[in-house]
Amino acid sequence: xxxxxxxxxxxxxxxxxxxxxxxxxxxxxxxxxxxxxxxxxxxxxxxxxxxxxxxxxxxxxxxxxxxxxxxxxxxxxxxxxxxxxxxxxxxxxxxxxxxxxxxxxxxxxxxxxxxxxxxxxxxxxxxxxxxxxxxxxxxxxxxxxxxxxxxxxxxxxxxxxxxxxxxxxxxxxxxxxxxxxxxxxxxxxxxxxxxxxxxxxxxxxxxxxxxxxxxxxxxxxxxxxxxxxxxxxxxxxxxxxxxxxxxxxxxxxxxxxxxxxxxxxxxxxxxxxxxxxxxxxxxxxxxxxxxxxxxxxxxxxxxxxxxxxxxxxxxxxxxxxxxxxxxxxxxxxxxxxxxxxxxxxxxxxxxxxxxxxxxxxxxxxxxxxxxxxxxxxxxxxxxxxxxxxxxxxxxxxxxxxxxxxxxxxxxxxxxxxxxxxxxxxxxxxxxxxxxxxxxxxxxxxxxxxxxxxxxxxxxxxxxxxxxxxxxxxxxxxxxxxxxxxxxxxxxxxxxxxxxxxxxxxxxxxxxxxxxxxxxxxxxxxxxxxxxxxxxxxxxxxxxxxxxxxxxxxxxxxxxxxxxxxxxxxxxxxxxxxxxxxxxxxxxxxxxxxxxxxxxxxxxxxxxxxxxxxxxxxxxxxxxxxxxxxxxxxxxxxxxxxxxxxxxxxxxxxxxxxxxxxxxxxxxxxxxxxxxxxxxxxxxxx
Numbered sequence: 001x002x003x004x005x006x007x008x009x010x011x012x013x014x015x016x017x018x019x020x021x022x023x024x025x026x027x028x029x030x031x032x033x034x035x036x037x038x039x040x041x042x043x044x045x046x047x048x049x050x051x052x053x054x055x056x057x058x059x060x061x062x063x064x065x066x067x068x069x070x071x072x073x074x075x076x077x078x079x080x081x082x083x084x085x086x087x088x089x090x091x092x093x094x095x096x097x098x099x100x101x102x103x104x105x106x107x108x109x110x111x112x113x114x115x116x117x118x119x120x121x122x123x124x125x126x127x128x129x130x131x132x133x134x135x136x137x138x139x140x141x142x143x144x145x146x147x148x149x150x151x152x153x154x155x156x157x158x159x160x161x162x163x164x165x166x167x168x169x170x171x172x173x174x175x176x177x178x179x180x181x182x183x184x185x186x187x188x189x190x191x192x193x194x195x196x197x198x199x200x201x202x203x204x205x206x207x208x209x210x211x212x213x214x215x216x217x218x219x220x221x222x223x224x225x226x227x228x229x230x231x232x233x234x235x236x237x238x239x240x241x242x243x244x245x246x247x248x249x250x251x252x253x254x255x256x257x258x259x260x261x262x263x264x265x266x267x268x269x270x271x272x273x274x275x276x277x278x279x280x281x282x283x284x285x286x287x288x289x290x291x292x293x294x295x296x297x298x299x300x301x302x303x304x305x306x307x308x309x310x311x312x313x314x315x316x317x318x319x320x321x322x323x324x325x326x327x328x329x330x331x332x333x334x335x336x337x338x339x340x341x342x343x344x345x346x347x348x349x350x351x352x353x354x355x356x357x358x359x360x361x362x363x364x365x366x367x368x369x370x371x372x373x374x375x376x377x378x379x380x381x382x383x384x385x386x387x388x389x390x391x392x393x394x395x396x397x398x399x400x401x402x403x404x405x406x407x408x409x410x411x412x413x414x415x416x417x418x419x420x421x422x423x424x425x426x427x428x429x430x431x432x433x434x435x436x437x438x439x440x441x442x443x444x445x446x447x448x449x450x451x452x453x454x455x456x457x458x459x460x461x462x463x464x465x466x467x468x469x470x471x472x473x474x475x476x477x478x479x480x481x482x483x484x485x486x487x488x489x490x491x492x493x494x495x496x497x498x499x500x501x502x503x504x505x506x507x508x509x510x511x512x513x514x515x516x517x518x519x520x521x522x523x524x525x526x527x528x529x530x531x532x533x534x535x536x537x538x539x540x541x542x543x544x545x546x547x548x549x550x551x552x553x554x555x556x557x558x559x560x561x562x563x564x565x566x567x568x569x570x571x572x573x574x575x576x577x578x579x580x581x582x583x584x585x586x587x588x589x590x591x592x593x594x595x596x597x598x599x600x601x602x603x604x605x606x607x608x609x610x611x612x613x614x615x616x617x618x619x620x621x622x623x624x625x626x627x628x629x630x631x632x633x634x635x636x637x638x639x640x641x642x643x644x645x646x647x648x649x650x651x652x653x654x655x656x657x658x659x660x661x662x663x664x665x666x667x668x669x670x671x672x673x674x675x676x677x678x679x680x681x682x683x684x685x
Contacts, residue, residue, distance in 0.1 A: 004049045006188030011045035013192040033076045037069040060106040067129040068099020074136040126170040133163030154197035235261035314345035317440045327416040334412040355391035363389045370405025373430045402433045404441035411441040531566035540573040554595035562601045563668035564647035572640045576605045576663045583609025603665040612655040
């Protein structure tokens with residue numbers, strides 16, 4: 001039972017290693033021999049764990065084949081570094097010959113009772129294979145150059161341990177003429193223990209074209225779990241010793257020690273500084289690159305593009321760059337309009353007073369056009385030359401300054417606080433910071449451009465409203481001028497005075513509305529987009545020369561809900577009616593018609609003026625700042641059409657020179673779709 005469990009554990013470990021290798025790129029060169037050796041080892045472990053009638057006759061040959069495959073792999077690795085062809089040939093032939101002899105000898109004994117029951121000649125062959133393996137491992141380590149040993153040390157540890165245990169097991173069997181079952185069973189667990197250094201060997205030798213991607217987070221959490229387990233086991237062992245103290249004191253000391261150990265472990269695991277130190281230790285010793293660039297880049301993007309509205313983009317950028325270096329805080333410096341860099345936003349770090357850095361200072365020049373990260377520990381030696389700014393010589397302590405280089409130049413820089421654990425900034429860290437600094441500068445620049453664009457749109461909207469308001473005021477001035485002129489003629493008429501008073505009240509009210517349109521608050525307030533078109537028509541006619549306007553409603557007095565703001569429709573009708581009255585100033589009348597046509601509501605204002613030609617209507621009428629009037633602003637027709645189109649309708653001009661003009665307003669009708677086929681009535685106003 002113990003043999004099955006131990007060798008089953010080894011089989012699971014090698015199966016996992018093979019699965020990881022199959023998930024990577026295809027093996028190449030030396031890597032193929034490595035995969036073959038792992039495959040033979042897995043078959044041997046499975047056969048030994050099963051140990052039934054068919055496996056018993058295959059265990060011994062598979063064991064010799066396993067040792068021979070690893071010898072062949074070591075010979076290939078050594079042969080790649082051999083200087084002469086003769087040495088390479090001997091290294092390849094000798095292990096294969098020894099392995100074939102051992103396998104052939106094993107095939108002579110196919111009736112063995114169990115894996116541990118082997119012949120004396122088989123024991124001699126096993127010892128020879130183990131000695132050959134240790135010799136090859138020793139030669140591999142000794143002949144490797146100092147700068148190359150980093151690549152082969154894990155392999156030498158794994159295979160050296162495997163062959164050393166084989167030599168110990170079969171040396172003992174050579175003395176006692178029988179394999180010790182307990183030592184034989186333990187070898188399965190030993191095989192499981194050599195899998196991690198073998199996996200590390202693959203990670204450090206990418207030229208074998210076998211990629212084993214082990215997440216840094218997985219390694220960190222696994223190492224933390226193993227360390228925690230070792231600590232708790234050690235604490236339990238000490239607690240067992242304390243329990244032997246006579247009396248109740250033993251139980252007391254045991255409980256206190258175990259509780260204290262758990263509290264210490266939880267404190268250590270929650271310490272950011274200790275976590276940072278452990279992560280740095282693992283990265284330096286287990287990985288060829290310090291950073292998992294894909295994971296770091298995704299974390300940077302997730303932080304910058306976070307949906308937490310409580311943090312601004314600037315703060316998220318600081319936090320994203322600080323997290324890359326395990327820094328607890330930072331400050332973003334941006335260039336202002338006076339040519340200096342000022343602290344703009346901060347995260348867990350603050351400068352007292354109002355520090356600033358001139359754009360042409362030695363410190364800014366030291367960024368070397370955004371190609372250099374400044375480390376303040378190095379720059380401190382340059383204080384006499386003025387490179388290190390005054391604000392960086394006091395509290396808070398500053399570790400790094402990361403440039404934010406954009407197309408237009410140095411957009412700003414970020415100063416970072418010292419990391420939680422002592423860290424040396426190497427070339428990988430500098431390149432990563434320069435890359436994310438450029439990306440962060442593009443994010444900040446785009447955000448500033450978007451903000452400037454919003455401000456420009458608000459100014460454009462304000463200018464547009466101001467132009468419309470000026471035009472409406474011009475219409476009011478024309479209306480008041482006409483009222484003053486008529487007052488000299490009809491001032492004694494009570495009805496005229498009543499109309500004049502009503503006109504003045506309406507003009508004052510309209511001026512207040514126009515002034516409110518220019519307020520920022522009013523620009524953000526939206527009026528309900530519905531109005532009763534016939535009610536608005538009646539109001540406009542009453543306010544503007546009612547005696548000269550004939551209103552024809554083809555739907556009678558039925559309400560006409562349309563999809564436009566009442567004030568917008570009122571302004572548009574006022575402008576068009578005023579123009580029609582001015583065009584008919586020789587005594588001609590103006591007619592307003594309204595009707596429902598399915599899902600549309602049509603309003604037509606017809607005058608008896610001189611009319612317009614087709615070219616003027618097409619090319620000039622609706623263009624801003626084009627006017628045929630000596631005192632006109634040329635904005636009225638453009639404003640009217642834009643207002644109607646914003647509501648989903650349209651404004652059309654139908655005119656004939658010498659016969660007058662019809663301005664047709666088409667609006668969305670919000671009532672039940674119908675058509676006013678017959679003229680219901682005519683009302684003169």
